[in-house]
Amino acid sequence: MPQRIQNKETTLNSTVILEKDGPVARLILNRPEKHNALRFDEMDDLVAALRDAEYDDDIKVIILKGNGPSFCAGHDYNDAVKSYGLELTPDGGKPRRPNQRTRLQRDRRLGMSYMAFQNSAKPVIAQVHGHCTGVGIYLVELVDLAIAADDACFSHAEQRFGLAGNTWHMNSQILMYGAKVARELMLLGERFNGSEACRLGLVNRAVPLAELETTVENWAGRIAKHPRDALVTGKAMHQMALESLGCAAQFTRGFVGHTLGTNLRFESDEFNFLRERRESGTTATFKLRDMNHRDAD
Template sequence: MMTEEIARPAGTIDYEARDGRAYITLNNPSKKNAMTDAMWDALMEAYDRAEADDDVRVIVLTGAGTDFCTGHDMAEVGNQYGPTTIDAKGRPRRPSQRARLRYDKKYVARFERIFTCLTPTIALVRGYCLGGGLYLAEACDLVIASDTAKMGHPEQKLGLSGAAYFDAWEMLTLGIRKARELLLMADVWNAQEAFAAGLINKLVSDDELTAKGEEWAERIARLPRDGITIGKSATLLAMNALGVNTQFAYGPVYHALASNMRWEEDEVNFFKQKRDKGVTAANKEREARYVVKDGDA
């Protein structure tokens, strides 16, 4: 079957269904598969389509090119809540907490959609898997990664500083200490570090990634359809009993608050730097801020 594009500006979500699988590919390789809002919406359409297809027993999620996904397109970050407006007295008026909560609720619901999909998902990860890209991998049932994988939450340096949409899942999976390290240090772990911590199920060489994904997908596709759905439903009930699903309720609230925080004079405000100097320069200043050299402490 021909691969179809769920077309959107600045990147696409490619969809192909065959042999009991749905292949969903994040296709924006020039930006390391960074996701625009339009791409997120298209991804949800792809998941709806796969779940509605009775012949699809497993979803394979991957990124085009050499990377999985670097999260939300930074060109859109900071503008997603709408523009600053001018009130009747001529004063600038930032987007309200109401507007922030509405957007963040929709944004978090996208990860919840994948997490609760009744069709199991295998993520095939190579290269960068960061921020929202890591949330995508965490939302999947299984992760197979190549030895080129680099996983982490560098977006914590934007001001979030230790909280994530998948906090509960990360604490359960990594243990509280490693989960706190992942977020507070905001380091990018190499493939071996991510595998040792528990972010990855199977680690293979880069040239083996596709074949291993096909092997695991085939093993799932041979299971009975009802069994797959009942098993995933029972898993979600168990997750709910453990309290994991609460992360999708608190996620929008914490993010709306964090995106409206006050920046002090001695702090690096990425959003101000992005406005004044552009995304690339702002990213460089952000990263330089957190490089600790001998004698700094």
């Protein structure tokens, strides 16, 4: 059973916290030393916490946030390499390429996790600070509302792994940004701050970091004034409208596309992250990747 602390119900494992405080639930990513980069099993834990909040009739609104210096810096790349069976063998040999059925099963599971946040039965507000990329920015794009610190750092730099616009929820991105801007964000992978995220329509408000939590909590309290039935029926109608615009089928296309996009053949003159990582390590290779995509001065 959840432990009650200072009038708050808190369920805690090492990396995902579910905090219940009256009508407000907070899903808190808790891997601050890694900027809340998520491993695959932690994504499952996050969805389980979301379901718990959805099924609790006392909860009216859900806040998604992160402990430490960042909201979420994406997936933990080292975990992704292992999960996709791409890690070197113990003797240093190249791994056997995973079969397509295994890859599709893994990516389908991840796609359904993203869909769970788009289709949450109750409103979800993202509270964004620090780094927000990969799975972090995907979640912000999919939830109902988002408020960011004006100095938060957003990007679709994950597209530089070889995806180049092959993404999980393209319909939502085109609707949010417009087709041309969506392509720009995917193909360039450039960083932008919270104020620019607000201009682009990714977040509803950008505020100074010192005001972020107060602003989010104020919005959550105001939303919680609505009747329970009104909130869930309003969200159901919103979901139906998204589905009529193709935002349900996008996840099936997304997981198939991700399997294809992470199973590329790189030519000898192209930047191969896995090959470089074997030689230079993960951190150094991220720097090499971003240098490779910089503007030529």
